[in-house]
Amino acid sequence: MTQRVRPRSALVASVLGSVLLAGIGGFAMFGTVGAPDTDPTTAEASGANSFSIPSPEGSASTLETRAVKVERGDTLMKLLTKNEVDRRDAHAAIEALTEVYDPRRMQIGQLFELSLEESADKPSLLSISFKADPVRTIQVHYTDDGAYKADVKEKALQRGDAFGAGTIRSSLYVAAVDAGIPVAVLHDMIRIFSFDVDFQRDIQKGDRFEVLYDEQRTGDGTLVRTGDITYAAMTLSGKELAYFRYTPKSGVTDYFNRKGQSVRKTLMRTPVNGARLSSGFGKRRHPILGFTKMHRGTDFAAPSGTPIMAAGDGVIDYIGRNGSYGKYIRVRHNSTYKTAYAHMSGFKRGLTKGARVKQGEVIGYIGTTGRSTGPHLHYEVLENGLQRNPMSVKLPAGEKLKGQELKRFAAVLPAMEQRIAVSRDDNTLVAAQSN
Numbered sequence: 001m002t003q004r005v006r007p008r009s010a011l012v013a014s015v016l017g018s019v020l021l022a023g024i025g026g027f028a029m030f031g032t033v034g035a036p037d038t039d040p041t042t043a044e045a046s047g048a049n050s051f052s053i054p055s056p057e058g059s060a061s062t063l064e065t066r067a068v069k070v071e072r073g074d075t076l077m078k079l080l081t082k083n084e085v086d087r088r089d090a091h092a093a094i095e096a097l098t099e100v101y102d103p104r105r106m107q108i109g110q111l112f113e114l115s116l117e118e119s120a121d122k123p124s125l126l127s128i129s130f131k132a133d134p135v136r137t138i139q140v141h142y143t144d145d146g147a148y149k150a151d152v153k154e155k156a157l158q159r160g161d162a163f164g165a166g167t168i169r170s171s172l173y174v175a176a177v178d179a180g181i182p183v184a185v186l187h188d189m190i191r192i193f194s195f196d197v198d199f200q201r202d203i204q205k206g207d208r209f210e211v212l213y214d215e216q217r218t219g220d221g222t223l224v225r226t227g228d229i230t231y232a233a234m235t236l237s238g239k240e241l242a243y244f245r246y247t248p249k250s251g252v253t254d255y256f257n258r259k260g261q262s263v264r265k266t267l268m269r270t271p272v273n274g275a276r277l278s279s280g281f282g283k284r285r286h287p288i289l290g291f292t293k294m295h296r297g298t299d300f301a302a303p304s305g306t307p308i309m310a311a312g313d314g315v316i317d318y319i320g321r322n323g324s325y326g327k328y329i330r331v332r333h334n335s336t337y338k339t340a341y342a343h344m345s346g347f348k349r350g351l352t353k354g355a356r357v358k359q360g361e362v363i364g365y366i367g368t369t370g371r372s373t374g375p376h377l378h379y380e381v382l383e384n385g386l387q388r389n390p391m392s393v394k395l396p397a398g399e400k401l402k403g404q405e406l407k408r409f410a411a412v413l414p415a416m417e418q419r420i421a422v423s424r425d426d427n428t429l430v431a432a433q434s435n
């Protein structure tokens, strides 16, 4: 026995960051654990990160698992070749992985576990394992038929109710974020209310909101995704608007008030992403952006590039430059109503005259083209060709549930109200405890 082997403790320390999978047995058989000549100070002699143990057949081979962290500038290829994996093996493993995961999505700091078999000079790659996201664990492994194969394990998700509520002090956005409401949920909520609410002018200090939405968590409680809003309410200057998610027999899910009236109107009052509107109260008194006698529309001030939506289903009947309106789009909704959008920075790519647009579809972006003093949307509602104040024009209402459908809705409403009440109580309790 000529080989010097370090005591186990020193050995384990030297492969820090690597996990010894096999070889321990072999080590015990061939090693001289605890022998007086295994002074830890001589440990450096036997290499830094790996070691080899002669197998009974006499060929040198070790099995090793390495935990490696993704660093700035790493690609998966780089990460593997840095760990001395043969390029051909690395390429084949990455190709197998690509079927279930895009390696470009890997992030700095992400952990990959490589299982390597070190024989002769270069290690060959047995497997790569990593957590792709909170739900999925992926393993690419070398199979008996000589190829790499990717396996995905998914954690079971649990659906639950999440609730957020708040009082607006500076802006809806700030209040919603303070209440822990995810931005995606806030955007959905704003879209629900953009039929009724002019988000630039109707919001006052002290207005309140509530929202009940779906969320999915893993067994250990990690939030994975948020889903649909079940209920959303806003109390504006003391007047409550409340909407409940419901799917009628027609199959088209929508939001309805307690009387079964759909939130959907022919036209939206706020055809821009309400979260990005200039915050702060008293905007309506702004000398340029506020109403004047001659002003034939409504202005929404928001940063350049904020998406503008079609206020209703219709057909584009004008798209292009239009004098002081700058870049301008007009949509014909029916024989009575048209809407117009001015001062845009640009149009949605591919949009042409005669194109059909859906309500809520992005048609262009806020800008300051034409006679304009800053980025804003000038929005007009035209009734039989005449400009109407979009905020006071009586918009035709959407579907109202009737007969059996209304009965069905009325029957599911109490269960929803109950869920809201339970979530509201829990939320109040948590808020009180954290104060």
Ligand SMILES: [Zn+2]
Residues within 6 Å of the ligand: 295, 297, 298, 299, 377, 378, 379
């Ligand atoms: Zn204007």
